[in-house]
Amino acid sequence: MSFIRRAFLQKRVKGEVGMTNHQHTWRDYALIVLPYLWMILFFLLPFLIIFKISLSVSEIASPPYSPLVTFEDGAMQIILHLENYTFIFTDPEGTYIRSYLKSIQVAAFSTFLCLIIGYPIAWALATAKPAMRNVLFMLVIMPSWTSFVVRIYAWMTLLKRDGLINDILMAVGIIDHPIQMLQTDFAVYVGIVYCYLPYMVLPLFSALMKVDYSLIEAAYDLGCRPIKTFFNTLIPQTKSGILAGSMLVFIPAIGEYVIPELLGGKNSILIGRILWQEFFNNRDWPLASAVAIVMLIILVIPILIFYKIERKEQEGLNARK
Amino acid sequence: MLASKERNSTIMRAVIIVLTLIFLYMPIGILVAYSFNESRMVTVWTEFSLKWYKELFQDAAIIKAVGISLFVAFFTACTSVVIGTLAAFVLVRVGRFKGESLFVLLMTAPMVLPEVITGLALLLIFVTLGSQFEFFANRGVWAIWIAHVTFTSAYTTVVIRSRFRELDVSIEEAAMDLGAGPIKVFFAVILPALMPSEVAAFLLAFTMSMDDLVVTSFIAGPDATTLPMLIFSSVRRGLSPEINALATIIVFIVSIFTFFAWLSMVKSQKRKKADAAKAARAEAVEQNTHFMAPHGNESIDPAKKLSDNEMKLLMEQVNALKEGRDIANEVAQKLKSLPEAKRHVAADKMEVSDIDDDETNDETESDKSNEVELDPGVVELEGDGQDWADLARKARKASLDAYRANVEAETREKTNEAMISALGESARTTTAVTRLASTDVAEAGKAKVVDLESKDSKEDTVAHQKAHQFAKDQAQKESAAATKEAAEVMISSGSNTVSSTTKNSISTIANMAGIGGNNKANQAAPKQATTTSSLEDAKAKKAALKSAMNQAIEQQSKVTDNNSLESSSLQSATGGQATTASSLALKKTNKAPSDTFSAKDITKATTDQAKSLTDKAKVVDTTKK
Numbered sequence: 001m002s003f004i005r006r007a008f009l010q011k012r013v014k015g016e017v018g019m020t021n022h023q024h025t026w027r028d029y030a031l032i033v034l035p036y037l038w039m040i041l042f043f044l045l046p047f048l049i050i051f052k053i054s055l056s057v058s059e060i061a062s063p064p065y066s067p068l069v070t071f072e073d074g075a076m077q078i079i080l081h082l083e084n085y086t087f088i089f090t091d092p093e094g095t096y097i098r099s100y101l102k103s104i105q106v107a108a109f110s111t112f113l114c115l116i117i118g119y120p121i122a123w124a125l126a127t128a129k130p131a132m133r134n135v136l137f138m139l140v141i142m143p144s145w146t147s148f149v150v151r152i153y154a155w156m157t158l159l160k161r162d163g164l165i166n167d168i169l170m171a172v173g174i175i176d177h178p179i180q181m182l183q184t185d186f187a188v189y190v191g192i193v194y195c196y197l198p199y200m201v202l203p204l205f206s207a208l209m210k211v212d213y214s215l216i217e218a219a220y221d222l223g224c225r226p227i228k229t230f231f232n233t234l235i236p237q238t239k240s241g242i243l244a245g246s247m248l249v250f251i252p253a254i255g256e257y258v259i260p261e262l263l264g265g266k267n268s269i270l271i272g273r274i275l276w277q278e279f280f281n282n283r284d285w286p287l288a289s290a291v292a293i294v295m296l297i298i299l300v301i302p303i304l305i306f307y308k309i310e311r312k313e314q315e316g317l318n319a320r321k
Numbered sequence: 322m323l324a325s326k327e328r329n330s331t332i333m334r335a336v337i338i339v340l341t342l343i344f345l346y347m348p349i350g351i352l353v354a355y356s357f358n359e360s361r362m363v364t365v366w367t368e369f370s371l372k373w374y375k376e377l378f379q380d381a382a383i384i385k386a387v388g389i390s391l392f393v394a395f396f397t398a399c400t401s402v403v404i405g406t407l408a409a410f411v412l413v414r415v416g417r418f419k420g421e422s423l424f425v426l427l428m429t430a431p432m433v434l435p436e437v438i439t440g441l442a443l444l445l446i447f448v449t450l451g452s453q454f455e456f457f458a459n460r461g462v463w464a465i466w467i468a469h470v471t472f473t474s475a476y477t478t479v480v481i482r483s484r485f486r487e488l489d490v491s492i493e494e495a496a497m498d499l500g501a502g503p504i505k506v507f508f509a510v511i512l513p514a515l516m517p518s519e520v521a522a523f524l525l526a527f528t529m530s531m532d533d534l535v536v537t538s539f540i541a542g543p544d545a546t547t548l549p550m551l552i553f554s555s556v557r558r559g560l561s562p563e564i565n566a567l568a569t570i571i572v573f574i575v576s577i578f579t580f581f582a583w584l585s586m587v588k589s590q591k592r593k594k595a596d597a598a599k600a601a602r603a604e605a606v607e608q609n610t611h612f613m614a615p616h617g618n619e620s621i622d623p624a625k626k627l628s629d630n631e632m633k634l635l636m637e638q639v640n641a642l643k644e645g646r647d648i649a650n651e652v653a654q655k656l657k658s659l660p661e662a663k664r665h666v667a668a669d670k671m672e673v674s675d676i677d678d679d680e681t682n683d684e685t686e687s688d689k690s691n692e693v694e695l696d697p698g699v700v701e702l703e704g705d706g707q708d709w710a711d712l713a714r715k716a717r718k719a720s721l722d723a724y725r726a727n728v729e730a731e732t733r734e735k736t737n738e739a740m741i742s743a744l745g746e747s748a749r750t751t752t753a754v755t756r757l758a759s760t761d762v763a764e765a766g767k768a769k770v771v772d773l774e775s776k777d778s779k780e781d782t783v784a785h786q787k788a789h790q791f792a793k794d795q796a797q798k799e800s801a802a803a804t805k806e807a808a809e810v811m812i813s814s815g816s817n818t819v820s821s822t823t824k825n826s827i828s829t830i831a832n833m834a835g836i837g838g839n840n841k842a843n844q845a846a847p848k849q850a851t852t853t854s855s856l857e858d859a860k861a862k863k864a865a866l867k868s869a870m871n872q873a874i875e876q877q878s879k880v881t882d883n884n885s886l887e888s889s890s891l892q893s894a895t896g897g898q899a900t901t902a903s904s905l906a907l908k909k910t911n912k913a914p915s916d917t918f919s920a921k922d923i924t925k926a927t928t929d930q931a932k933s934l935t936d937k938a939k940v941v942d943t944t945k946k
Contacts, residue, residue, distance in 0.1 A: 049449055146572050288441060307430075
């Protein structure tokens with residue numbers, strides 16, 4: 001009996017829930033092996049290596065870090081350096097701690113901005129006429145298919161001191177001298193919102209497509225005010241979309257490098273920039289690795305939330321089948 | 322109030338969409354506009370020029386970077402689609418396996434993980450592996466390829482998986498039942514169905530690979546500079562119109578791709594819609610087939626093409642149906658106005674029906690046998706059972722043929738709409754008419770009986786009460802009895818009009834079924850009209866016919882003498898053509914108003930109340946014996 005058919009049968013009989021693995025043949029594993037091995041080799045293993053390197057110290061060598069395991073006089077020596085971690089937390093200038101906090105703040109606020117901007121957009125898309133919806137959907141997605149750097153570059157030209165926005169504001173007479181927009185946190189927010197908005201809109205859109213709009217009508221019929229209706233009917237129904245979208249914006253924004261580098265100023269030292277500098281400019285790989293590990297620890301909860309949503313989605317869809 | 326709310330939300334939607342599009346496209350638009358600027362100053366417009374494009378195409382570094390990016394992106398997309406398909410297959414079809422959670426986590430994490438972490442991780446694995454294998458040490462395009470595949474696979478998996486879930490497992494099962502191996506099933510069934518998502522995943526992986534900056538910057542050795550890296554370093558140095566020109570080209574290519582993606586999306590949606598409509602129609606056809614021939618296992622291919630001749634025939638049939646529907650409507654109108662006058666007479670019919678009822682109840686034996694006979698498709702008849710069975714088989718075949726013609730017509734573009742609407746309309750109206758007819762006509766028939774006998778002297782109120790209850794409890798028997806009485810009256814009076822209307826209804830039914838039995842029916846009908854005796858015989862025959870529920874039109878022509886009257890009504894009960902036939906019968910009877918009700922009575926009431934008719938017939942049969 002072929003493995004595909006067995007998979008079908010299992011699905012039929014057990015309804016996909018509580019399925020066990022003991023009946024899988026070598027064929028199943030043959031299918032799994034390529035993607036699985038690939039991901040383990042090039043995705044899971046690297047994190048172990050990051051962890052390993054974060055426990056060593058920088059050396060002028062190739063590779064530029066001290067070996068973890070050394071052989072001296074025939075005896076194996078394992079030297080674990082925790083200096084990198086202690087340095088991150090006890091740095092006299094507090095650069096690392098500050099940039100972590102700054103990253104979290106920027107990421108959280110831009111996630112919030114994306115949410116309040118993205119929600120109406122997703123709503124407008126989801127409730128538009130089907131033919132119109134396709135066009136609008138494509139139009140909203142299209143910018144994210146153009147080059148990321150190019151999009152940031154576009155905002156640079158707009159936000160410059162002699163850029164278009166300043167020109168227009170001066171011409172209208174709102175301001176009489178150009179205001180500094182580029183190299184501020186404002187520019188970073190604009191950049192993040194501009195680049196990550198589609199990642200927020202997409203899950204919200206698919207969540208809003210599933211919403212039972214008769215509930216809203218019912219709420220109105222029962223005399224519910226619009227704001228209360230929104231919070232009591234729409235928000236609960238789109239919770240998973242809100243969470244997924246927020247995670248899709250928040251997690252990458254934490255480590256964002258390009259946007260603060262190009263649009264941000266001296267104040268916009270986010271942790272991604274620190275990591276990059278440590279790695280490329282200072283060539284301190286162990287410290288960069290430690291920075292990455294701490295960042296991962298910060299991100300564990302958001303990643304797990306996202307993973308759970310993904311899992312639920314997968315199981316929900318499978319069960320529905 | 323509601324309308325204004327609707328309008329408000331429409332306005333709000335429009336405002337949101339316009340603002341969104343301005344926000345999304347203004348920067349890009351300005352970028353594009355300034356690429357045609359003569360001045361080196363990116364923000365000051367001087368005059369139109371294409372010189373930056375010229376410079377762009379002469380820039381060897383950019384050309385090389387584009388080449389590397391395209392190369393990497395192409396191989397990344399190919400590999401990533403393969404891995405994504407495998408992963409999607411595993412996730413959707415294989416089900417739970419050891420380490421599945423880890424697998425899902427590994428396939429999810431690259432989508433959200435900050436690029437700097439992914440980049441660092443990948444670089445470190447290359448460095449580590451590079452100390453062992455020369456291949457990883459050089460960190461050229463192949464290293465970038467591996468890195469890109471790693472993070473794009475997560476996305477391709479999501480895209481392909483969502484499509485994979487929608488696939489119909491039964492098609493794969495069918496292929497396997499037909500002897501296809503798993504590999505063949507995959508390439509012949511699954512892959513073609515997945516194609517749209519494969520293409521989408523390919524494009525997504527390609528774009529992401531083309532676009533990636535951070536991961537590539539970590540990985541890439543000094544020789545492998547991709548386009549985003551080049552743009553980034555150039556942007557970091559300062560604004561340059563050359564980048565604007567490059568960006569314009571990128572935007573142009575992307576918009577072309579977007580346009581085609583949108584086009585294919587629209588197309589596939591249209592196709593989906595058409596498929597859904599087709600499926601719905603096929604289902605409807607199937608249901609009709611079952612209705613028509615409960616035991617027919619002949620499959621009907623709705624896509625089968627018809628010859629012009631057949632088409633013409635079918636068109637005629639459709640027109641006839643339409644006409645029948647109109648007439649049925651007309652009759653329905655007339656009938657609606659009739660019952661008022663006759664309602665009070667209904668009281669009187671109680672007597673007759675009650676008597677009939679008693680008779681039926683007395684004959685439990687015949688009731689039992691009747692049940693057996695009524696079982697559709699089971700042709701077990703006494704006496705000339707063989708003949709009947711044969712006839713029934715032929716009849717079913719004939720009706721199936723006729724029906725198949727209908728079904729085929731349905732698949733034709735031209736007749737489609739007309740046919741369906743005509744069928745639906747006529748079914749609806751004739752159902753209504755039948756309902757009206759079976760009660761009102763029965764009343765009319767009984768009224769006649771009562772008029773003839775005219776010795777009824779029951780109290781009006783009591784009778785009304787009884788009538789009401791009776792109508793509720795024993796509607797079937799009532800109208801059947803009425804039918805019988807009407808038929809009796811008709812036949813015993815032996816009027817010519819009766820014969821003519823009956824003949825007409827018979828022939829129209831025969832016509833409708835598309836069987837060439839008209840002539841014989843026509844010949845048979847006059848004979849019957851003159852026959853005033855042996856009603857009981859007729860009833861017995863009718864019972865036999867009735868029990869062979871599936872008999873249709875051909876049988877009509879073969880039924881001798883007085884059978885034809887009953888068989889004509891039976892025809893209408895035969896199945897698929899019942900509604901249309903009765904509508905046409907109505908049409909004909911309408912033309913002979915004097916006996917409209919009696920004729921209609923026969924067709925209609927029998928259609929609806931086949932069972933009780935048989936009851937009565939049995940009763941008659943046994944009493945005769």
